Amino acid sequence: xxxxxxxxxATRPQAALRPPQWHAPRNLLRVALPxxxxxxxxxxSSTGILSPRTLPPPSAVIEAFRQLIETGDLQAALPASLxxxxxxxxxxxxxxxxxxxxxxxxxxxxxxxxxxxQIVRLIxxxxxxxxxxxxxxxxxxxxxxxxxxxxxxxxxxxxxxxxRNVDRRLIEAARTFGLSPVQITLQVLLPAALPAVLVGVRFxxxxxxxALIIAEQTNSRAGIGYLIFVASGALxxxxxxxxxxVYAVLGIAIDLVMRLVEKLLLxxx
Amino acid sequence: xxxxxxxxxxTGDATPVVDLRPVATxxxxxxxxxxxxxxxxxxxxxxxILDGVDLxxxxxxxVALLGASxxxxxTLLRILASLDEANDGKVLVARNRSVVFQEHRLLPFRRAxxxxxxxTKQPGNGRAIAERALAEVGLSAKADSWPKHLSGGxxxxxxxxxxxxxxxTLLLLDEPFAALDALTRIKMHALVxxxxxxxxxxxxxxxxxxxxxxxxxxxxxxLKDGRFSLDVAVPxxxxxxxxxxxxxxxxxxxxxxxLLAELGVAVPGHTx
Ligand SMILES: Nc1ncnc2c1ncn2[C@@H]1O[C@H](COP(=O)(O)OP(=O)(O)OP(=O)(O)O)[C@@H](O)[C@H]1O
Ligand SMILES: [Mg+2]
Numbered sequence: 001x002x003x004x005x006x007x008x009x010a011t012r013p014q015a016a017l018r019p020p021q022w023h024a025p026r027n028l029l030r031v032a033l034p035x036x037x038x039x040x041x042x043x044x045s046s047t048g049i050l051s052p053r054t055l056p057p058p059s060a061v062i063e064a065f066r067q068l069i070e071t072g073d074l075q076a077a078l079p080a081s082l083x084x085x086x087x088x089x090x091x092x093x094x095x096x097x098x099x100x101x102x103x104x105x106x107x108x109x110x111x112x113x114x115x116x117x118q119i120v121r122l123i124x125x126x127x128x129x130x131x132x133x134x135x136x137x138x139x140x141x142x143x144x145x146x147x148x149x150x151x152x153x154x155x156x157x158x159x160x161x162x163x164r165n166v167d168r169r170l171i172e173a174a175r176t177f178g179l180s181p182v183q184i185t186l187q188v189l190l191p192a193a194l195p196a197v198l199v200g201v202r203f204x205x206x207x208x209x210x211a212l213i214i215a216e217q218t219n220s221r222a223g224i225g226y227l228i229f230v231a232s233g234a235l236x237x238x239x240x241x242x243x244x245x246v247y248a249v250l251g252i253a254i255d256l257v258m259r260l261v262e263k264l265l266l267x268x269x
Numbered sequence: 270x271x272x273x274x275x276x277x278x279x280t281g282d283a284t285p286v287v288d289l290r291p292v293a294t295x296x297x298x299x300x301x302x303x304x305x306x307x308x309x310x311x312x313x314x315x316x317x318i319l320d321g322v323d324l325x326x327x328x329x330x331x332v333a334l335l336g337a338s339x340x341x342x343x344t345l346l347r348i349l350a351s352l353d354e355a356n357d358g359k360v361l362v363a364r365n366r367s368v369v370f371q372e373h374r375l376l377p378f379r380r381a382x383x384x385x386x387x388x389t390k391q392p393g394n395g396r397a398i399a400e401r402a403l404a405e406v407g408l409s410a411k412a413d414s415w416p417k418h419l420s421g422g423x424x425x426x427x428x429x430x431x432x433x434x435x436x437x438t439l440l441l442l443d444e445p446f447a448a449l450d451a452l453t454r455i456k457m458h459a460l461v462x463x464x465x466x467x468x469x470x471x472x473x474x475x476x477x478x479x480x481x482x483x484x485x486x487x488x489x490x491x492l493k494d495g496r497f498s499l500d501v502a503v504p505x506x507x508x509x510x511x512x513x514x515x516x517x518x519x520x521x522x523x524x525x526x527x528l529l530a531e532l533g534v535a536v537p538g539h540t541x
Contacts, residue, residue, distance in 0.1 A: 173374035176350050176367070177388035177435070187387070191378045268378045268415045 056238040061245070064238035073227055074246070080222035081212060084140065085250075088147025089208040096152040096204065097197060100159025104193070105185060117156055125150045126214055133218065143215035150211035154203035162196025163189055195269065198262055205254040213247060300327045302361070303439040303471035304349060309358035310495075311344055318344045320495030321358065328363075328438050329469045331509075333482035336492035337532055342475045345492065346443050349473065363471070366439035367432035371447050373424035375416040375431075382412040385431045402430040405467075406460060422453040426460070433464055440465075442474040446481070458484060462509060479528050483507070483521060484514060491531045499531045 038058055044050040045057030052060065068074040099117065103110040125146060132142035166189050174188045216225020224243050231239035262269075304326035311319040318341040326332055336342045347353040348360060350368045375384045382399035391398050403412050406426040416424055425445060432440060442461075446454045462485060465472055476482055482489050487508045491499035507514055507521060514521050526536055 169370070169372065169374050170376060172352055173368070173370065174376075174387065175352065177431075179388045183388070188376060192376070194378070266378075268380075268417060 064242040091148035092151025096155025104163025138219040147211040151204040158200025162193035166192040303363040305361040307359040333486035363439040367437040373428040402434040
């Protein structure tokens with residue numbers, strides 16, 4: 001029979017006193033799988049298992065990148081795409097956060113607008129592409145408006161519920177200290193709702209990228225989508241893959257930007 | 270000094286008598302009334318919580334409110350804090366009042382010192398004022414902390430500093446120490462007593478702890494069935510006399526067992 005009741009537990013020096021170290025095993029593990037997949041892809045391509053007409057090797061994709069930059073195509077396409085996504089995002093956030101605050105703060109505004117937002121939200125924005133082209137032509141407007149429409153709802157829903165779900169007890173405390181309704185709104189409700197609003201912004205940014213890709217598929221004269229359109233016409237799979245990777249990099253950039261923004265705006269979390 | 274708290278009748282159509290004249294004595298009087306309730310009633314649905322309560326508290330009074338769970342102590346305090354409205358009766362309370370709740374209710378996005386200043390108008394020297402208030406509760410070192418990083422007792426002390434920084438004439442405390450450990454609670458008792466001595470507000474403290482009530486208050490109320498079933502003064506020799514209360518249990522116990530009996534707790538071998 002084992003009579004030992006005590007077990008040793010680990011100790012750990014205070015974080016600040018630990019020498020900064022690179023967490024080798026953990027970080028290596030993180031990159032291991034992606035590197036392995038890349039290697040497999042390269043090997044499969046060079047041994048001929050993977051036909052370049054299906055998927056060109058990583059080296060060819062890198063070469064395609066070099067070409068895109070050398071010809072200046074990427075430098076021309078990226079600002080065009082970013083302007084579209086950014087413009088649509090800005091409009092969508094303005095409307096979504098604006099109405100979210102309004103319906104969150106005022107019962108009257110909620111009765112007036114919320115049901116409309118909830119209904120329109122259920123329409124998949126992709127299904128509106130043909131309508132938008134008929135209404136707004138094939139210029140920039142339908143693209144920016146489609147992105148804006150897609151961004152409105154995540155911003156709206158998160159802002160609205162963020163304001164509505166602020167801890168009632170904080171509002172009561174503020175009331176007992178004599179804050180006016182306007183002061184409570186500015187000093188308690190809005191700062192307390194900010195984390196939820198930022199979640200909405202993060203979602204809206206993701207959706208803006210998605211809407212950008214869809215909007216650019218049709219009748220683009222510039223942008224990453226236009227590059228893909230031209231490349232697919234020429235059956236240049238390497239270029240298509242390179243452009244898809246650009247979209248992926250944009251997605252990562254959104255994540256990094258939002259992390260930084262949250263760190264700056266929510267130091268108390 | 271007294272502000273009339275708005276009264277809305279839940280049922281019936283008779284408008285309650287609203288007396289705008291403060292019941293306070295002359296301006297020279299050092300002991301103005303800070304609470305004056307006459308026939309105050311409150312119902313939730315068909316459940317009568319307060320049934321014609323009368324209460325008068327003057328500046329400098331330290332009143333403890335006891336009562337079984339669900340007896341309406343918080344309801345009464347919320348009416349005094351103007352967070353809820355009585356259905357009937359006359360409610361007069363000091364305009365300058367502060368509340369400390371069971372939870373600290375600090376704004377998570379404000380540092381401790383900025384929480385202390387919530388709602389005060391301090392042109393320029395706010396930081397100094399907040400730091401002085403935090404020093405009073407022994408928390409100078411935590412002025413720049415986020416509420417998230419404060420311990421329960423520390424957060425409650427910040428809440429106390431926030432309540433006191435506006436020099437209230439009426440301080441309402443709803444089980445402010447209930448969530449704290451016994452040792453911290455002893456320290457908080459001494460702290461509150463000291464703050465009361467320095468500022469002399471009228472205090473109404475809700476508590477479940479009979480010993481705490483006897484230790485801090487000069488007057489103890491028991492709320493039962495919508496009314497004060499007991500309203501006793503602590504014997505003058507015992508009031509806030511910790512030493513005597515500890516050394517002479519025979520003087521304390523009659524009051525203690527009477528309160529416990531009133532709260533429905535029978536202590537074997539003792540009759541109230
Ligand atoms: N907003 C409300 N709606 C309906 N009933 C309520 C409401 N607030 C309180 N009550 C009821 O009123 C009664 C008194 O509640 P109150 O919170 O005042 O009790 P309490 O004496 O503070 O109890 P405790 O010691 O447990 O804090 C309870 O029965 C409670 O259910
Ligand atoms: Mg209560």
